Amino acid sequence: MSLLTITDKGEVQVVGMPARLVMASAPDVRNEIKALISNTSSKIVLDLSNLEFVDSSGLSVLISSFKAAKELDGGVVLVNPTKQVRSLIELTRLHHVFEIYDDIDSAVGSFG
Amino acid sequence: MELHTQIPSEANAVAHIVELIEKFLLCHGVSEDDRFRTSVCLSEALNNVVLHNPGSQNDDMIKLKCLISDDTIQVEVIDKADDYSLRPDAEMPDALTEDGRGWNIINQWAKKIELNRTEDGNHLIMCLNRSCD
Numbered sequence A: 001m002s003l004l005t006i007t008d009k010g011e012v013q014v015v016g017m018p019a020r021l022v023m024a025s026a027p028d029v030r031n032e033i034k035a036l037i038s039n040t041s042s043k044i045v046l047d048l049s050n051l052e053f054v055d056s057s058g059l060s061v062l063i064s065s066f067k068a069a070k071e072l073d074g075g076v077v078l079v080n081p082t083k084q085v086r087s088l089i090e091l092t093r094l095h096h097v098f099e100i101y102d103d104i105d106s107a108v109g110s111f112g
Numbered sequence B: 001m002e003l004h005t006q007i008p009s010e011a012n013a014v015a016h017i018v019e020l021i022e023k024f025l026l027c028h029g030v031s032e033d034d035r036f037r038t039s040v041c042l043s044e045a046l047n048n049v050v051l052h053n054p055g056s057q058n059d060d061m062i063k064l065k066c067l068i069s070d071d072t073i074q075v076e077v078i079d080k081a082d083d084y085s086l087r088p089d090a091e092m093p094d095a096l097t098e099d100g101r102g103w104n105i106i107n108q109w110a111k112k113i114e115l116n117r118t119e120d121g122n123h124l125i126m127c128l129n130r131s132c133d
Helices: A026-039 A056-073 A085-090 A104-109 B012-027 B032-052 B102-109
Strands: A005-009 A012-016 A045-047 A075-079 B002-007 B063-067 B073-081 B112-118 B122-130
Touching: A012 A026, A012 A104, A012 B122, A026 A045, A026 A056, A026 B073, A045 A056, A045 A104, A056 A075, A056 B032, A075 A104, A085 B032, A085 B102, B002 B012, B012 B032, B012 B063, B032 B073, B032 B122
Parallel strands: A012 A045, A045 A075
Antiparallel strands: A005 A012, B002 B063, B063 B073, B073 B122, B112 B122
């Protein structure tokens, strides 16, 4: 069973993340996103609105997705992290890597 | 308030116990921000143990203690993992490096970190200040 919800927005795929992204679940989530990137689109919106808890293992999934999409001239942007998840993203300085949007339409629109 | 428990050295057990600790903190009035910071630090510490000592033998159980006071939350981890040490000078890796953020996160969010070697194994103590909200 997929850990992710995927919504097709034309050239952009919106990926709904699970409630928890930790070392136990990171390999499966990483593989699902990488398969999506290689098979369909390299323009990815990661919807973090349901993501309640993430650790550095989970952050590594975001980074590996970003790198995989960039290799195909695409990209990964983030949307709607909770206050707590955003605090960890900022603590680890990943807000310098990822564009972060407040709503899905803006995130999808960022790909032009 | 104190909670004592132990888990096998496995990633799934870590995921489960971190959720349980979060519920323990919630039940005792710890704020959402403090629950998150504590849980992340605990998860990073336990992940480190699992990476250094994977397995589920009874004598390799990881012992945990969580103590809540008015001002602080203290988490203690006792384990038998080999070859790890505190990294007080751990720097945040380059942005696109996928690993190596765990100790830096702990160093930034915990006000006190100690690692003592005892006959029971490694004894890690992390103490976080509670916020005012």
